[in-house]
Amino acid sequence: MLHSLLIISLLFSLSNAAVQDFCVADLKGPQGPAGYSCKIASVVTADDFVFSGLRAAGNISSLIKAAVTPAFVEQYPGVNGLGLSAARLDLAPGGVIPLHTHPGASELLLVTQGIIEAGFISSANAVYVKTLKKGDLMVFPQGLLHFQINAGGVTAVGFPVFSSPSPGLQILDFALFANDLSTDLVSKTTFLDPALIKKLKSVLGGSG
Amino acid sequence: MLHSLLIISLLFSLSNAAVQDFCVADLKGPQGPAGYSCKIASVVTADDFVFSGLRAAGNISSLIKAAVTPAFVEQYPGVNGLGLSAARLDLAPGGVIPLHTHPGASELLLVTQGIIEAGFISSANAVYVKTLKKGDLMVFPQGLLHFQINAGGVTAVGFPVFSSPSPGLQILDFALFANDLSTDLVSKTTFLDPALIKKLKSVLGGSG
Amino acid sequence: MLHSLLIISLLFSLSNAAVQDFCVADLKGPQGPAGYSCKIASVVTADDFVFSGLRAAGNISSLIKAAVTPAFVEQYPGVNGLGLSAARLDLAPGGVIPLHTHPGASELLLVTQGIIEAGFISSANAVYVKTLKKGDLMVFPQGLLHFQINAGGVTAVGFPVFSSPSPGLQILDFALFANDLSTDLVSKTTFLDPALIKKLKSVLGGSG
Amino acid sequence: MLHSLLIISLLFSLSNAAVQDFCVADLKGPQGPAGYSCKIASVVTADDFVFSGLRAAGNISSLIKAAVTPAFVEQYPGVNGLGLSAARLDLAPGGVIPLHTHPGASELLLVTQGIIEAGFISSANAVYVKTLKKGDLMVFPQGLLHFQINAGGVTAVGFPVFSSPSPGLQILDFALFANDLSTDLVSKTTFLDPALIKKLKSVLGGSG
Amino acid sequence: MLHSLLIISLLFSLSNAAVQDFCVADLKGPQGPAGYSCKIASVVTADDFVFSGLRAAGNISSLIKAAVTPAFVEQYPGVNGLGLSAARLDLAPGGVIPLHTHPGASELLLVTQGIIEAGFISSANAVYVKTLKKGDLMVFPQGLLHFQINAGGVTAVGFPVFSSPSPGLQILDFALFANDLSTDLVSKTTFLDPALIKKLKSVLGGSG
Amino acid sequence: MLHSLLIISLLFSLSNAAVQDFCVADLKGPQGPAGYSCKIASVVTADDFVFSGLRAAGNISSLIKAAVTPAFVEQYPGVNGLGLSAARLDLAPGGVIPLHTHPGASELLLVTQGIIEAGFISSANAVYVKTLKKGDLMVFPQGLLHFQINAGGVTAVGFPVFSSPSPGLQILDFALFANDLSTDLVSKTTFLDPALIKKLKSVLGGSG
CATH class of the missing domain: 2.60.120.10 (Jelly Rolls)
Structure with a gap:
């Protein structure tokens, strides 16, 4: 049992020191090199820390x-x-x-x-x-x-x-064949045959 | 198909730049603030990157x-x-x-x-x-x-x-009651009753 | 004594490189994982770097x-x-x-x-x-x-x-007894007696 | 040649994970301790990653x-x-x-x-x-x-x-003699003669 | 001119604080996640900070x-x-x-x-x-x-x-074709034709 | 009071995870970019965390x-x-x-x-x-x-x-005048008069 009480003012004087425990992203706010801006702490709920989108198979x-x-x-x-x-x-x-x-x-x-x-x-x-x-x-x-x-x-x-x-995620086939990087540049920098590159580009939606 | 070959010397001149891709811990080596010393890359195998100790329940x-x-x-x-x-x-x-x-x-x-x-x-x-x-x-x-x-x-x-x-892992009950932190100090800094603390210490293996 | 002069244009061409010497917090601006937004440098004064709130006892x-x-x-x-x-x-x-x-x-x-x-x-x-x-x-x-x-x-x-x-600051007694974490959960996760928890909650302003 | 195709939905489901590959500064946006806010990725072009201002001598x-x-x-x-x-x-x-x-x-x-x-x-x-x-x-x-x-x-x-x-860039002569740090303070903290300091201040545009 | 002298003892009392200005690698010492061990400061010379190996073309x-x-x-x-x-x-x-x-x-x-x-x-x-x-x-x-x-x-x-x-440096062609990653795995994970892969492996010194 | 006991094996299975709570410097061990090697945890005592050398004036x-x-x-x-x-x-x-x-x-x-x-x-x-x-x-x-x-x-x-x-600590007067950086280089890079530099060097123990 407590044999002494803590002063409530202690609680309040320190309460705003906690803001940086976490920084739930405000996806509409400005983003910087270290990440997104933080949602205001007062509107953060337990739901912000839980993600259920991986329950089912993609x-x-x-x-x-x-x-x-x-x-x-x-x-x-x-x-x-x-x-x-x-x-x-x-x-x-x-x-x-x-x-x-x-x-x-x-x-x-x-x-x-x-x-x-x-x-x-x-x-x-x-x-x-x-x-x-x-x-x-x-x-x-x-x-x-x-x-x-x-x-x-x-x-x-x-x-x-x-x-x-x-x-981040860079999938090799997409990086090579699913954009408009020219067949000439892909060929020169991978040593793959231009005809093959064009074929793969057409399959994966690339151009050039 | 390749229409040009890469020079093998390129491969060799660059090969030792890769050492810091990873740093598998040498648990017998010196440890610093950033972690353990690295095993020599030449003895690292795929087994070093895999851990099977979580397959079964504890x-x-x-x-x-x-x-x-x-x-x-x-x-x-x-x-x-x-x-x-x-x-x-x-x-x-x-x-x-x-x-x-x-x-x-x-x-x-x-x-x-x-x-x-x-x-x-x-x-x-x-x-x-x-x-x-x-x-x-x-x-x-x-x-x-x-x-x-x-x-x-x-x-x-x-x-x-x-x-x-x-x-790291600090389990509250162990931190409070499973060591030799004196009952007096635990009581003063948690406001729990000394008799209760002594009882919990005896259960959890603490002393003092 | 100088036996040569520095060109003033050097001073000016480099002057805006200094912005990140410091980043005094704009407490009204967006906050990110690395901290608060910076006050504009032109309005920063020596007062921003000094804090006198610790002169007297709390x-x-x-x-x-x-x-x-x-x-x-x-x-x-x-x-x-x-x-x-x-x-x-x-x-x-x-x-x-x-x-x-x-x-x-x-x-x-x-x-x-x-x-x-x-x-x-x-x-x-x-x-x-x-x-x-x-x-x-x-x-x-x-x-x-x-x-x-x-x-x-x-x-x-x-x-x-x-x-x-x-x-940040997490005071153990407050974390355990000064909020609405249910007595049942506190008891299950600390092994303290529910009656004791309820008593401490009433003292420290907690509920549940 | 591909003997299998990648699903386009894979591409799209992952595309917004790439935002933090880079963070081109929006110099008008808020700045934080880790740097400037990022330009929106959709308006970033190759020009943002290239700087030609060092081609010619200053x-x-x-x-x-x-x-x-x-x-x-x-x-x-x-x-x-x-x-x-x-x-x-x-x-x-x-x-x-x-x-x-x-x-x-x-x-x-x-x-x-x-x-x-x-x-x-x-x-x-x-x-x-x-x-x-x-x-x-x-x-x-x-x-x-x-x-x-x-x-x-x-x-x-x-x-x-x-x-x-x-x-950042702190040029010693400018730091000492090109601002309004008083001659008295410069002298006390560098042990240079006040008359010399005043002379250097006049040359470099300092005062005080 | 100085109108006061600095005490030499100041110099000595502070001199060993400088060790971590730099940490020239001792390539024979243990390496950790943050880099190599440091050479002892007393044997470091200006030569350690200069590299002339890029003067000539490779x-x-x-x-x-x-x-x-x-x-x-x-x-x-x-x-x-x-x-x-x-x-x-x-x-x-x-x-x-x-x-x-x-x-x-x-x-x-x-x-x-x-x-x-x-x-x-x-x-x-x-x-x-x-x-x-x-x-x-x-x-x-x-x-x-x-x-x-x-x-x-x-x-x-x-x-x-x-x-x-x-x-580090990972050259795509070498990563794919200059080692013993099996043709089957390369093919499955790149969607390139096994025959092509084998051809490239033979050119680049790979096996499998 | 506890209404359940924690298993002692839990304590032991986790005990070596704590090593990196701290890393008291072993000043004789190798030093890396992140600091000194750690003393073995078993010989660390409370004395390692306390410093009394600032009690008295220097x-x-x-x-x-x-x-x-x-x-x-x-x-x-x-x-x-x-x-x-x-x-x-x-x-x-x-x-x-x-x-x-x-x-x-x-x-x-x-x-x-x-x-x-x-x-x-x-x-x-x-x-x-x-x-x-x-x-x-x-x-x-x-x-x-x-x-x-x-x-x-x-x-x-x-x-x-x-x-x-x-x-680290770089005292301006010592950096300029208490070592063997040549008077010519100090003069060229500070615009101070060579005669003055020589005088200050003699006072502060520098040469050159």
Whole structure:
């Protein structure tokens, strides 16, 4: 039991020191290098810290047989300024998350269903590949090319978590073939044949 | 197809620039404020980036009816320097992860089974509590008191991920009652009754 | 003496590079994860960098026999972005600063009058306690529970300095008993008796 | 050739995660401790990432026989948040960049023409001076006094690059003699003779 | 003239505070997440801060008609801990620096000779390409694919500077085709034809 | 009272996660860019976190009539990695802390006795000067020239606190005149008369 009381004025004199415990993103406010502006603390509720958008599988593409659903700061404003975000990967049998990088974060992948073969390639061109089961973690250092594929006969699910609210995502095939970077420049800088590039551009919606 | 070749010397001249892609902890080496020393890159393998210690449930305590299994840098050296680590929570029916803080990291909790009621308390003494289902995320800002309890009739499982390889963990009951901080000091600084403190100390293994 | 003159145009061509020497907080402007927006440099004066609110003792509570007066960024906008803030502790004989944490900063305490017994508890539940005299410094690592009590017969004064303009402050008794976190949840997550919790809540203004 | 197609919805579902790849400064928007607000990504073009203001020599002063042209964030908004900025030094024969510091960044100097003697002074008062030729790099640690002088018979050019978009620049002579810091205070804090200070103030436009 | 003298003891009492002005890498010492161990200050000389390895062009490959010469921390220990490093690009007519990323740093490119067409691709797959002349700067945000090609009839030279002593370098063609990542995995994760991949692997020295 | 017990195994399974709560410097171990190596946690005691070297006044110089006593990481290993350090200023009547910078930290000065006039000069050459009384705080942004002088008739005492364990200290007069930087270089880069420089060098122990 208390044998002494704390003065209420202590509570009040200190109460506004707490503002920077968190900084839930105001997605309409100005954004700076460190993230979005903060919502006013008085309108923040528990809902701001919870995200339910990863409960269900994303729409599995019939082509990559997979789906990626992000919970980055734009989808999940509560992570703003806290150095974390997440996503959900659904991989049907044969599903693939193609080679990609996160320019702004390292990734820690948790497998929650099925079997996933995952790997990354270092700056020294070394390859680190492992087959992961339910409950396994694999870490992918920031900015390196990596991939995940379904290595079992059933749907696999994984949750990547990132060391930034804005990890970014650069999917290699899209970066090369889904924009207007000229075929000439793609060819010169990848040494791929121009005819192949044009074919891939037409498939992926690129031009030039 | 390539219509030009890259010079092999380019590959070699640049190869040692890659060392700092990652810094797998050498747990026997010196540790500094930024983390452990790095294992030599040449002996790093894919196994260093994978952790399988969270596949199975921890030993559920009959008392808190829960288990916490860490995958911090000491258990999972591959996360050293990468700004991430993880853990696994197993909560039997009635299970509780008591009030605690992580002094060195924010936490993003992913619920993978069952129903978990979780909450945190801000510096302004505001309370943010939510009931989470499978697939839900909740973020707990760095250093604030928070808890998780099983809010369903079946075992619940969650995976907290942290914004540091060394998040730290300060469990309130242990901090107060499981060491040799004198009953007099605990009483003076918590306003709890000395007799109660002594009783709790005896239960939790504290002295003084 | 100068044997050559500097060109005035040099002065002007470089003058606007200086804006980020400092970023005095505009407390009405948007706030982001790194702090408040900056006041326009042209209206900043020496007064912005000085804070006189710690000259006098705070109002000593007859109950804790102590006062805490913050000089965080909200009180002292000049520290915005500079990684520092401060406070003043006044402890009458018998005075106590109850167990608390600063979720966002480490603390360096300078004792300027009297004798203060201070301590903190680590994540490993180790206890570090010392009796401090005038001129002594003690450092409390970020996020860990710590306390200060008057250990002499006369009023003691200390100045804690923090490694962030927004250290935050979570006082344990307030966090547990001065809000609407339900007695059931407090009991389940602290293992304290519900009747005791209700009593403490009534004393400290909590409900539920 | 592709033997499978990527689903377009994947592209769109992820597209807004990219916002924080960069944060081109909106110089009219609010500024915070981490830099300026970001321009809206949709209006950013390649021009934002390029700066041509260092193509030509700055106006060589007949007095210091040198020019400094900054490409800090105010001149070059594309570097906002990216941890880099630059400048151009032109030193005619006999030219000097007087002793100065950059309070907010380390500097890496690249010499592109002529011969430059450069040096810095450490906190331990040690002096590090070298004569640099075309293609040489020299690094000046953050905040330390340093200088560059033309050490050849022809115009020298160098490009300093900084570890911050806002390195700041404090030129010693200007700091001492080109403002209204009173002669008395300058004398007391530098131990220079008041008469000399007054003379230098009159030359450099200072008062007091 | 001085009208007062400074006490020599002041000099000595403060002299060891200067150690962390810089931290020249001891490449044989342990490395941690923040960089290499520091050489002992007493053996550091001006030579440690200067790098002359970029004076001359690198060996131009007859195939990419270009050379990349790094001045990262391994080559230039003086930049350790200072947040900067550099490199030199030599591009003969027709020369190309193929698509690559720096996982650990943003890049600021200074063109010192000739004409270079450079560009990068954002996470949103937007393309930012510009033709740069002597004296131009272009910034490439961290982790994004980018390239440089000679766009003039004469040899071009550029100096990229990086926001880290260890920027890393991942060249796309090498990452895909110059290691033992299996043709099957490359094909599945890039959607390139296995026959093409095998051909490229044989050219670039890859296997599998 | 507890109505449930926590399992002891929980305590042990988590105990080694706490290592990075703090990192008391092992001054004999390797030092890196982020600070010194950590002492082994098992030998750390409360004494490591306390520094009593600022209890008494430093040796007041008869010349500057002042003393500076540092409590940087070399004197106070407990602050390693915690982003804070301190010092003590003693200023007899007429005492002066001459113009200086801290290249690695911002400073927050607390006046504890007497009256101190303090000021700093910004990159824009603006001057910010104030007269401070007991209990006043003044903040000096990182890397800018600043000074403190006794502005009362009695001894003044102040405690500067820094935003880094290794703030560094560059005293202008020492940097210019107390080393072997040649008179010619000092003259060229400060525009002071060579004869004056030689005189000051002889007073302060410099050569060249």
